[in-house]
Amino acid sequence: MATPAFEEIAETFEFLPDWEERYREVIALGRAMEPMPEALKVPATKVSGCASQVWIHPEIAGGRFGFTGDSDASIVRGLIAILHALYAGLPVQEVPEVDAGKELARLGLDSHLSSQRSNGVRAMIQRIRESAREAA
Template sequence: MTEAFSEIQETFDFLDDWEDRYRHVIELGKSYAALDPALRVDTLKVEGCASQVWLLPRLEDGRFSFQGASDALIVSGLIAILAALYNDTSLAEARKIDALAEFGALGFDQHLSAQRSNGLRAMIERIATYLATQ
């Protein structure tokens, strides 16, 4: 697990109610270095999301990372959390990550709408598919 994701976990542990947690997710999305608009093309679009989502995964020098973007603030925050979980991990480490379990441990399994849960699963599946082909 990355240090960035551990910091998000600590913040979630500190924040008691979900309104505060959602505000934090939105702030994470606002501060996330989103994918350049010129790269938001159909081939990078994630199907299964209610909002528009693009993910650009890459493997450089044996380290996995991705950039993403969304037109929805909360989804941008979810992308930022996924990036904190995955970015700058080795390929072997990235393949071992159970992102749904990590999001569940943060409480998202009980606090995301069905549409957002489906979108989150679609993003995680896109990442897993990429990792499986490397």
């Protein structure tokens, strides 16, 4: 159920020889992401449960889910970019059905993130799912 954008990331990761290369790719994805307007970095968009500062602002248009996100940590910003690729453009009602853990495992992220980062990713996924449920 992954989007074409996520499939492209998954294919890229298949060809990267080791985790160090994948780590660099995650950071590059974060750098390529559109910056989040400072005006959206407010308590209502801040995701609790993350070691870094993380903001996610849902954007629903035409029944499709999207979001703007940002973090003060490069690797987390890259993880936000990956989650954006996983969810952006999906019909709102399909967002909660995505098995994010399974999809992210395809990238090898599950075994290479610290427990704090893994908890942060789960918190971001929970926020995304809640936003989609509220919009549906």
